Amino acid sequence: MNAMSNNAEAFLRRAEALATPAWAGALRRQGLDALAKSGLPTRRAEAYKYTDLSPIARAEFGAAPAALARPALPAPRGRARLVFVDGLLRADLSTLPPRPLSDAAAVLGTVENSAVTPVAALNAALAEDGMFLDIPAGEQAGLIELVSIVTEAAGPIAFHPRHVLRLGQGASVTLLETCQGPDGVAYLHNPVFEVVVGEGATCAHTRIQQEGGSAYFLSSVHARIAAGGTYDNFTLNAGAKLARNEIHAALEGPKAACHMNGAQLVGDGRHADSTTFLHHAAPDCASRQTYKTVLAGRSRGVFQGKILVSQAAQRTDGYQMNQALLLSEDAEMDAKPQLEIYADDVKCSHGATVGALDEAQLFYLRSRGIPEKEARAMLVQAFLTEAVDGVADETCRAALDEAVMGWWREMAA
Amino acid sequence: MLKIEGLTAEIDGKQILKGLDLEVPAGEVHAIMGPNGAGKSTLSYVLSGREGYEITGGSVTFHGKDLLAMEPEERAATGLFLAFQYPVELPGVGNATFLRTALNAIRRQRGEPELDAMQFLKLARGRMKELSMPEDMLKRGVNVGFSGGEKKRNEVLQMALLNPSLAILDETDSGLDIDALKIVSDGVNALRGPGFSALVITHYQRLLNYIVPDRVHVLVNGRIVKSGGKELALELEAHGYAEVAA
Numbered sequence: 001m002n003a004m005s006n007n008a009e010a011f012l013r014r015a016e017a018l019a020t021p022a023w024a025g026a027l028r029r030q031g032l033d034a035l036a037k038s039g040l041p042t043r044r045a046e047a048y049k050y051t052d053l054s055p056i057a058r059a060e061f062g063a064a065p066a067a068l069a070r071p072a073l074p075a076p077r078g079r080a081r082l083v084f085v086d087g088l089l090r091a092d093l094s095t096l097p098p099r100p101l102s103d104a105a106a107v108l109g110t111v112e113n114s115a116v117t118p119v120a121a122l123n124a125a126l127a128e129d130g131m132f133l134d135i136p137a138g139e140q141a142g143l144i145e146l147v148s149i150v151t152e153a154a155g156p157i158a159f160h161p162r163h164v165l166r167l168g169q170g171a172s173v174t175l176l177e178t179c180q181g182p183d184g185v186a187y188l189h190n191p192v193f194e195v196v197v198g199e200g201a202t203c204a205h206t207r208i209q210q211e212g213g214s215a216y217f218l219s220s221v222h223a224r225i226a227a228g229g230t231y232d233n234f235t236l237n238a239g240a241k242l243a244r245n246e247i248h249a250a251l252e253g254p255k256a257a258c259h260m261n262g263a264q265l266v267g268d269g270r271h272a273d274s275t276t277f278l279h280h281a282a283p284d285c286a287s288r289q290t291y292k293t294v295l296a297g298r299s300r301g302v303f304q305g306k307i308l309v310s311q312a313a314q315r316t317d318g319y320q321m322n323q324a325l326l327l328s329e330d331a332e333m334d335a336k337p338q339l340e341i342y343a344d345d346v347k348c349s350h351g352a353t354v355g356a357l358d359e360a361q362l363f364y365l366r367s368r369g370i371p372e373k374e375a376r377a378m379l380v381q382a383f384l385t386e387a388v389d390g391v392a393d394e395t396c397r398a399a400l401d402e403a404v405m406g407w408w409r410e411m412a413a
Numbered sequence: 414m415l416k417i418e419g420l421t422a423e424i425d426g427k428q429i430l431k432g433l434d435l436e437v438p439a440g441e442v443h444a445i446m447g448p449n450g451a452g453k454s455t456l457s458y459v460l461s462g463r464e465g466y467e468i469t470g471g472s473v474t475f476h477g478k479d480l481l482a483m484e485p486e487e488r489a490a491t492g493l494f495l496a497f498q499y500p501v502e503l504p505g506v507g508n509a510t511f512l513r514t515a516l517n518a519i520r521r522q523r524g525e526p527e528l529d530a531m532q533f534l535k536l537a538r539g540r541m542k543e544l545s546m547p548e549d550m551l552k553r554g555v556n557v558g559f560s561g562g563e564k565k566r567n568e569v570l571q572m573a574l575l576n577p578s579l580a581i582l583d584e585t586d587s588g589l590d591i592d593a594l595k596i597v598s599d600g601v602n603a604l605r606g607p608g609f610s611a612l613v614i615t616h617y618q619r620l621l622n623y624i625v626p627d628r629v630h631v632l633v634n635g636r637i638v639k640s641g642g643k644e645l646a647l648e649l650e651a652h653g654y655a656e657v658a659a
């Protein structure tokens with residue numbers, strides 16, 4: 001490998017120094033090869049035209065401290081939870097006995113693109129830990145929490161957890177994922193999910209990203225959905241200085257469904273990117289995407305959504321909507337929807353809007369005695385409603401509403 | 414209660430109000446009639462504090478305070494209410510949430526205790542019944558998909574809940590069927606008393622049979638050009654603005 005000319009040099013060097021857990025072997029080789037060959041993408045790469053990873057390439061990240069931290073944890077919300085602190089799974093803080101990733105060999109690195117897209121390759125090369133959540137056929141697992149917390153003491157660490165989520169036939173799970181960390185610490189969280197949804201299984205995955213204000217969040221979810229299965233993803237991008245959230249989903253069996261909804265709340269000086277890739281590979285599948293981005297101050301939002309409909313995917317029903325609300329004149333939104341359709345009997349629609357708060361609506365609220373700040377908050381919430389309503393689970397929804405309110409309070413302060 | 418003196422205002426550099434004088438004492442209902450484009454809605458927006466209007470001269474006092482110096486929400490808390498000629502739709506904002514937020518915001522500014530969800534529902538249901546509004550209108554988005562008449566009724570519901578001391582009704586009668594006109598008028602009349610005044614903007618004398626005004630003013634080209642008793646409305650109806658205002 002020619003590390004000298006590669007912008008991922010620091011990461012490659014770090015990988016060399018890492019002990020390799022048995023489960024990571026093959027994956028790591030794939031990731032290292034991809035990373036050594038291409039490095040981290042620059043803005044010359046089409047998929048990274050709007051999101052510049054060079055601050056991450058230039059940053060110096062350290063290793064997690066040897067001493068285990070015991071941070072205050074949020075109150076439990078689900079039936080059980082898995083807790084990661086500073087990137088490491090903590091059995092002592094978790095209430096669900098995790099399965100070792102070595103049991104997940106059949107899945108690891110096999111879900112579409114999960115080893116080769118740049119963000120995932122970085123993860124593959126450096127993954128040290130992760131969770132394996134395996135829901136056997138027929139089991140209704142209820143609400144499980146996945147908590148990631150970075151402590152102040154850890155400093156600017158980089159961690160790359162590899163999570164595997166497998167649902168057997170007819171199984172179901174609701175996964176509530178929260179990511180938090182201290183402001184003012186430039187750490188990198190680079191999680192990758194490989195999700196395998198079995199026939200007729202249902203996975204509802206709510207992600208609440210509230211990383212610290214100086215953090216980098218590079219995340220990707222890769223899902224395969226079998227016949228009659230459903231994968232629902234809602235991602236709230238509310239934290240981090242730079243957040244990129246990719247979802248790659250493949251509808252592989254007839255009558256599978258995928259919903260990807262999201263909200264991005266982007267404060268002054270921050271950058272949030274939601275990039276989706278949806279592959280309709282089988283007939284009679286449905287997909288729905290609604291993304292809402294709220295931009296304040298000097299901030300930038302990105303939405304890129306590609307829908308690929310293979311020839312076999314007749315009677316595909318696809319929908320994609322992406323809307324942005326600009327709260328300041330200095331904010332910027334870039335959107336790139338893309339449809340690539342090879343089947344002839346297909347219903348696929350997409351749309352995008354960018355706008356400011358409606359002055360008439362704002363005045364209407366204020367004329368009823370509602371103070372300006374509160375009126376603005378109501379309109380922002382109303383703007384998000386259509387996307388947020390996609391979260392059916394009440395606990396997840398409450399957590400989401402709370403996070404949105406929290407962002408708004410910080411904004412308005 | 415309300416005193417407007419020599420008010421001039423423009424929008425996008427175009428002068429609309431051209432020295433308007435008007436006084437509404439406490440407890441009185443005044444009607445304003447005038448041709449399309451005369452500046453009636455402009456007056457109601459200027460009084461309630463909508464942005465985009467430049468006040469170039471004159472003064473407005475409300476309860477002895479400088480109305481024009483207040484934010485729209487302060488004006489509302491001080492007792493001003495505008496029933497919009499064109500009520501605004503708020504998709505994604507539930508009508509119940511909206512009404513309760515407004516009511517509590519005003520109560521807070523007035524130093525009164527806020528109502529919890531149950532207390533509010535009880536109050537709102539009572540008022541809705543009086544206005545013959547179906548209860549499911551509480552669950553829908555504010556004015557979203559409401560018919561023209563339903564929107565107007567929703568304005569009157571807000572008025573009834575917020576309990577203003579001065580209500581400006583901008584063509585609240587247009588779009589109402591005959592029964593609704595009666596119901597809405599009853600709603601306004603129910604508020605009448607020494608602490609309640611209203612400015613009723615209308616094109617139709619008929620409304621004034623239900624809400625009988627103490628005074629009628631004719632607004633033409635940004636000014637009040639004539640004022641009189643309730644019979645002035647009949648005169649206008651019979652002879653038109655050109656003749657009466659000449």
Ligand SMILES: Nc1ncnc2c1ncn2[C@@H]1O[C@H](COP(=O)(O)OP(=O)(O)OP(=O)(O)O)[C@@H](O)[C@H]1O
Binds near residue numbers: 453
């Ligand atoms: N943004 C604007 N720029 C220029 N002129 C405007 C603007 N907004 C309103 N006007 C003009 O101001 C004038 C007064 O309008 P206003 O809505 O106050 O009339 P009105 O008396 O309420 O009429 P109507 O009886 O039709 O409701 C109209 O001629 C209108 O075209």
Ligand SMILES: [Mg+2]
Binds near residue numbers: 454455498
């Ligand atoms: Mg008007």
